[in-house]
Amino acid sequence: MADDDDGIVPTVDKAAERSRADFYDRARSEHLAPLWRVLHGLVTETPKPSAVPAHFAYERVRPYLMEACALIGTEEAERRVMVLENPGLPGQSKITTSLFCGLQIILPGEIAPAHRHVASALRFIVEGSNAYSAIAGERTMMEVGDFVITPSMTWHDHGNLSDDPVIWMDGLDMHIVNLFGASFREGYPDKAHPTLRPTGSTQAEVGMNLLPDGFVQASQTSPIFNYPYRQTREALHRLTGFRDPDPCHGYRMNYINPLTGGSAMPTMSTAMRLLPKGFVTTPYRSTAGTVFNVVEGSGTARIGDETFRFAPRDIFVVPSWIAVTIEAAEESVLFSYSDQIAQEKLDFFREVRGNA
Secondary structure, eight states: OOSOOTTOOTTSOHHHHGGGHHHHHHHHTTTOOOGGGTHHHHSOSSOOOSOOOEEEOHHHHHHHHHHHHHHOOHHHHSSOEEEOOOTTSTTTTOSSSSOEEEEEEEOTTOEEEEEEESSOEEEEEEEOOSEEEEETTEEEEEOTTOEEEEOTTOOEEEEEOSSSOEEEEEEEOHHHHHHTTOOOEEEOSSSSOOOOBOTTHHHHHHTTSOOOTTOOOOSSSOSOOEEOHHHHHHHHHHHTTTSOOBTTTBEEEEOBOTTTSSBSSSSOEEEEEEEOTTOBOOOEEESSOEEEEEEEOOEEEEETTEEEEEOTTOEEEEOTTOOEEEEESSOEEEEEEESHHHHHHTTOOOEEESOO
């Protein structure tokens, strides 16, 4: 029996372990295993993320999206998405240990067919315009910087009405769903779901700080499923006029569910931040693995021992419990999503601000 088993309790007598080998073998026949040989690997003193800091430069990734368009259509692929795999988690379709990230591309005239699933999804538009998501029978048009939500088990399809490709980042909580063994998925019998409500219906119902009589929302997800960038950008700009930036996050605003004041999505925290030119954030680390998408600007992200230069449309990843410092070479706007809200609900979340 090996003397260097990962996770073995330090007080275990390594010499005596050799005489216990027969016991362990017999116990294994009944699907039993000794906790004392693995305990400290299961319950670690600090987080031990298998994800690593990573940076996906859009200028290097985009050609693969275009090549994929020549190889496969949306009807065959269902969703033409290139998965962004964390280098520390190859083959697992994970950007962090709990989250999925991919880049989806739709060409002019194409439709990504309707389906629904338990996993909640966010779309963050990075290139193009005049495309739509149809969610529960209502279309919303999408522009660069828009944050669009597909709630759990909601019929949805996507289409491109423009003359150019449209590309967005997909973020899903499918790995959280799969951890609980709770995944369901269903394809719609037709290519697109019927339109049941005119565009703008949801915004009229819940997007003006008003609610119509009799409005009922059963889901924990925000009833608003498109947060336009033009409004977000204006709010960030106005914020700079009367508040000081947070040392760790700059001018950060969190997307919320207007009915509850809580997170816009029940499993993923979403936010947009503005960093003034020359601003350098104080080191920050938390247990929430976080994905960033650069909307505007450029700068440097120092994540643990790695340093990445970022530009518009780039994506970079900060794993759990690894410190990050961001320096803005010019005024920069960054979108982010993480599993923070899920951790908060489960009393897992921790953070450290500064060099502590």
